[in-house]
Amino acid sequence: MSEITPEQLLPEGFEKRLLAELQANPQGIDEFSLIRRLAVLFPDSLFAAPDALRQPLKLFQLHFLLFHLLYRLADRIADEGRYLEMHTLRIVLMERPAGQPALVKPDLLRAYYLDWSQWANTHAEDVQQLLAGVHQGPLSVPDDQLADALALFDLKVPASPGEIKKRYRTLVQRHHPDKGGEPGKIQAVNQALLILQRYYGKS
Numbered sequence: 001m002s003e004i005t006p007e008q009l010l011p012e013g014f015e016k017r018l019l020a021e022l023q024a025n026p027q028g029i030d031e032f033s034l035i036r037r038l039a040v041l042f043p044d045s046l047f048a049a050p051d052a053l054r055q056p057l058k059l060f061q062l063h064f065l066l067f068h069l070l071y072r073l074a075d076r077i078a079d080e081g082r083y084l085e086m087h088t089l090r091i092v093l094m095e096r097p098a099g100q101p102a103l104v105k106p107d108l109l110r111a112y113y114l115d116w117s118q119w120a121n122t123h124a125e126d127v128q129q130l131l132a133g134v135h136q137g138p139l140s141v142p143d144d145q146l147a148d149a150l151a152l153f154d155l156k157v158p159a160s161p162g163e164i165k166k167r168y169r170t171l172v173q174r175h176h177p178d179k180g181g182e183p184g185k186i187q188a189v190n191q192a193l194l195i196l197q198r199y200y201g202k203s
Helices: 014-023 031-041 056-080 110-114 117-121 124-132 143-153 161-175 183-200
Strands: 082-087 090-095
Touching (some): 031 056, 056 110, 143 161, 143 183, 161 183
16 A cells, blocks of 8 residues: 555645644744644644644654654745744744744754655554653654754753753753744754653653
């Protein structure tokens, strides 16, 4: 059987509606609230499946699908002077200040979420291993991504969830655009946090 594509999982006009929802929430919206809103707008989609938020594998697939679409959308609007700041707790559409580059490199998570084979090749056992703290298989963090994230947070192996959280708060205060920081920098900080949380867990 051929692999399911993102387009097969989405109703017509989905990306346009997703962008409209982000525009309607200029202060940002968390992932769970966005999923609930999309479920209302598209009751026949994967976002509205009755058990989508209860079964670990389906929850992973839903999360991956959403961030896959968000990264695709981010690429599409990059030339329009806009970008997406993406974190599970806050997804927000931002205007890029004049002179700021459209892409920030390295982007620690973009390649992962745009690799659709991750959606197809991740199984229930892989998700259970991730939830149990076993960092193996398709959901493992590549060594180079982990090293980059640790370097950005100025942490060494092993890092505790508490240290990561404390350092994250410091970096957000330093680099947030509302406080004069570079938009691309805070996005890189958020992406590094997700990498470190995947590897070390959350506190």
